[in-house]
Structure formats: C-alpha cells, structure tokens
Amino acid sequence: MTELLRNQGLKRVRMRLFTAVIVVFTLTCSGSFGMEDVVSSSGPGLTLLMIVVLPFIWSVPMAFVASEMGSMIPEAGGSFRWVRRALGEYWSFQSGWWWSLSVFIDSAVYVALALGYIQSQLDLTNWQRWFVGVGIVAVFTFINILGLQLTGWSLTVIQIVVMVPFVLFTIYAFAKGTGAVFTPFMPKGQNIVGSMNLGLAVMMWMYAGWESMSTLAGEIENPQKVIPRALMVATPIVIITYFITVAALIRAGGANNWSSMVSDASSGGTDYIVAAKIVGGAFLGWLMFASAIASNIGLYAGYLATGARPVFQLSRDRLLFRFFGITSKRWGTPWVAILVYGIVNCILISRSFTALIVMDIFLLMFAYILVFISAIVLRIKEPDTPRPFRVPLPTWALTIWVAIPIAIAVFALFTNGSDYLVSGLIGVLSGPIAYLVFKYFYHGTTDRALEGATITPEGELTQFGAEIEGVQA
C-alpha cells in the first residue's frame, strides 16, 4: 500500500498545460461580456487603449507575482498561504476571509446573470427561475466534488461554447460592420479622468482573477511548474481576446452606435447579442446568447472551485468551523466546503443582493493589496528560498511595479461611489471581527504545525516539500 498524498487528504491530479490555461482563461476572461459598458462610458479609442495598457499596470503584475509566489509556496489555499508566510496568521486570516466572502457573493452573481439571460427569452416564473438556478448550482457543485480533472474538462467544453460564437462574430463584424473602431477616442465634452472613471472600475474587474488558480495548488501535480506556465500563456491570450472582440463589437455596432452600448440590452441599447444579430442575423444572435449563458456558468464553475479552497484551508489552520476541513476519501476534494458554497449560492440567487455586490469589489481589492505586500515582504524575509519562477526584477523594481496596482486599487476604492465605499468597509471590518471570534474559539495552529507545507518557516524543505520537488529533504 502506498501513500498517495500527505497533503490534507487532497488528491493531486495531472493537469495538462492546455487545461490549466483554460482554467486561468475562465477565471480571468470567459468571453468579453461586460465590456459594452466600458465602450459607452469611456469611448471606443480609450477603451481599446485601456485594454492594452491596463494589464501591464494591473493584471500582469498580479499574474507575475502569483507565478512567483505559487512556484515558491505551491500549497492548497494559494494566496492565503502566501500571506501567512509573509505577514503571519492575522493577515492571512484577513486575506482568506475577504477573498472567500468576495467569492461567495461573486459566484452567486454569475448564476444570477446566467438566469437573467435565460429569463429574457423564456419568461420564467420566480420559482421556475430558482429551480433552473439550483439545477446549474447542483450540477457544478457535483462536478467540483468529483475533482479537478472533471472540472477542467467541463471548463474546456464551456469555453468552446463561449469562444466559437465570438470567433464567428469577429469575422462577421470586420466583414460587414461599419463602425469606426478607434474614433472618437473618448466621449465628447469629457476629460480623460472622467471618461476613465467607470470604465476603469469595470475593466479592473474584467482583468481580475489571476491569483485564483493558485488556490488549487494542493490538488495539481507539479503546481509550481504548471500554474506559472499557465499564467504566462493565458496573459497575452486574454489581452488579445479582449482587444479583438471589443474592436469587433464597436465595428459591428455601426457608425456612432458606441454610446448606446450596454451589457444588458433587454430594455434597449446594444450588447454583444444585439451586435451579433446586426452583422450575422438571428442565428449568430442565438449563438451569442448561448455564449453569454455559458460564459457566466463557466465563471461560476471556476469560482466555485477556487473559492472553496481558502475556506477549507482556514478550517485546516483551526481558524474556521471544523467541518469545512473534511475531504472526500474517494475523490480527495474538500467536498463539505464546496457543498456549503453551493447551498449558499442557492439561497443568494433567489434574493436581491445589491448591497452585497458592491461590497464584493472592496473585499477583493484589499485581498489583492495583501498579496502584493506579501510578495515584497517574502523577497526581503526569504531571499534565498527556491523560486522556480522568479519575476525578472530586483526587489526594489518589483516594489515600484506592484505599487502601481496598489495605487490603482486604492484610487478605484474611493472613486466608485459612496455606496461601494461604505458597504465595502462593512465587509472589510467583518474580517477583524471574525478573527476575534474564531481565534478565541478555535485557537489556530502554529506555523510549524501547518499541514502540507513544502518549506518550513526557516526556509528548509519539509518531507512533503521534498516529495513534490522530487529530491531528498
């Protein structure tokens, strides 16, 4: 009898680079739905410029930092673990709490958006709508419990359904469309800051999610190699996808139609579905409709997978209810955490939760800021710890590079509106409150006791780490 794994009862599966790229693509892009709002608020030229420039100061730093940290600490829970190594138990709890809370809300939003698309065509009653929603949640909860291999396959199929209509749409748009892709640069009578404001918030959202896959590191073979490679391959693919499909949207919309673009065109305006009907007829419109539903379902499936792992890890660190840490002996997945996510999603999709949605962005930004700070702290605290992938910059230059997205995050926090600010702060303050409660009742674990750690706090390879690296401890 051989021991499969000593990593908390999680089963590592072989994930091909292609599948890993699909997972990253799903978490960070999954089609370009939502970009319509950026076009109408920022103007065609500025939107396309932001699509090219923003990644280098927002998402590429996160992709690189996630690659370095993921290769250095390839453990289940991902960014939650990195923050623990850099800043200790308190801030790792905050990071895990904010991130998990954010994904709890986020994942329900994607199901609600998919249901919105379905309801626009089928006129469902509230109960029918809820049952369809529960069906979607149940299917992907079950797939997630069965393991990452099946989740990866399902995401691959979903992304084919998402992207084939986009490819056809792009061809039709450039062949038949009449809109000017780059003009006007921004809405008439607005300055550049005003034009960027709403567009920036949406686009930061569109370019988020690069750290998410790291939470799955405990269930992938060779995560320190697979995840960084997937991030490096997916980054240009996401940028090119956004650029080409948004350019196609502007072209398909027709002359001067960019200002009427809106992500939900049920009450007028132009979204991807309407634009597809304009250039490709009803059939392409239906394909794009299917793509929109699949896109949101894909995002749901992806975030269900990545969202359950930090909760599981918090429990394994004795900082959350014990039942979240239970794994399936058959499939090697944290099935209770996944199931609880599914149940909460079923409850949330039947209700209006506007206040929760606005809280979401704030929570995620704070979690991102902790990841960036952790990357710098670990460069200083543990300069010699092996990093199979290392951002090719000295620490001082990396500090400047990550300071830019931190500044953008802070800027966005204060410019999104007072409802975002206040409800976001309520969500953020829930972190210190939760820590006081859970630490008091569950006590936590010392750093030395962390199960599944690959490297000790002193930077030495553990027995488990040696197994992963394939060397002697």
Added chain:
Amino acid sequence: MKNDAIHKYAALVGVLAGVSAIALAFYIHSAQPKLGPSWHIGVLITSPRLLAAMGVIMIIGGILTLWSPAPGGLLVLVPAVIGLVYCYNHEWTRIPLLKIWATPMLLGWLAGILAGYALAKDIPGYDEPPDYGDVLTED
C-alpha cells in the same frame, strides 16, 4: 490585566475611538444637529445620540481589551460597523455622515487589529494540525 505593550496599545486606541465618537457627537449636536435623520425608531436615535452611545461602548470595549482582547475588541469594532450601516442607510447625507464617523471608525478598526494581535499573543495556536484521519492511500 495583561501588562504588555500590545494590550495597552489596543486599549488606548479603542478608548481614543470612543472619546472621538463622543466628542464628534457633541460637535454635531451643536453645529449640525439635523445631520442624519432619525433611524427607524423615531427621533430617539439621531446621529449625535447614536455616536455618543457607540462612543461609550467603544470606551468600555477599549478598557476591557486590557483583560480580554476578544470581547473587548468586539465591543470596539461592532459600534464601528453599526456606524457604517447607519451611514449606508442615509443615502442623502451619507458623505457628511461618513466624514463625521470616519475618525471613530478608523480608530476602531485599528483597535480591532491590535486586539487581534493581543489575542494571538494570549492564545497560542495548537502545535499540531487537526486530525481528520484522511491520508489517502492506494494498493
């Protein structure tokens, strides 16, 4: 009473949060008595009265942190959250209210963080992971 620095800092900042809330309550009572309409249960809970009440609770929480950081920290943090909920519910005066609540809220947040550190010092973690008996094996 814990006699180390982190407990003292947590208590000091918690008390400061409460004192600032009471001081700001007096300020808006005299300068802007109408700021923030009554909250659900008539004229009793107005912005100054809520601020003053939360300030008193924060001071009690701050002092309690010296003995027990968990309940003390909660007594400082929860009023800060109640203040934010109050600001969120008053859409038309949200920004002026937020300017008033910002100082006690930020100090309360800082006191909560320090209380968390104090609690971590009081309660060391277990030296072993929880046992779920879930080592996976195969033949």
